[in-house]
Amino acid sequence: MKQIDLYNVLIAPLITEKSNLMAEKREQVVFKVLKSATKADVKNAFELAFPAKVEKVSLLNVKGKTKRFGKFSGKRSDWKKAYICLVAGQKFDLASYQK
Numbered sequence: 001m002k003q004i005d006l007y008n009v010l011i012a013p014l015i016t017e018k019s020n021l022m023a024e025k026r027e028q029v030v031f032k033v034l035k036s037a038t039k040a041d042v043k044n045a046f047e048l049a050f051p052a053k054v055e056k057v058s059l060l061n062v063k064g065k066t067k068r069f070g071k072f073s074g075k076r077s078d079w080k081k082a083y084i085c086l087v088a089g090q091k092f093d094l095a096s097y098q099k
Contacts, residue, residue, distance in 0.1 A: 009037045009045035013094050014081065027086045029094070033059070035080050042082045052092045056085040 011032045013019075019030040033042055039057040046054055060083070064076035086092055 006041065006045040006048050009034050009041050010049060010082075015094075022083070023092070027088070027090065027092075029084045029086065029092055031082045031084065033080050033082045035078065037080060037082070042084065046084055050092065052090050053087040054084055055087045058083040058085075
């Protein structure tokens, strides 16, 4: 991918109890990424955007939930989640990050 396209791969960080636990214990960061992104795209985009080295990337497809509101029913969109493993010894705190 081009450098401009790599900035669009990472959509948003996922801040949950599980992702905070993984960040503390396993030095992993969790991001919502483009549905069409590959492991190499996610690795290059993260290293381009943040000053940390990536060891491994795991991708997970999340299926959208079916929701009802009265007699109307619909389905949320499917999306992709990336677990980004950092190189040992590196810390990444999104809350204190400033570019």
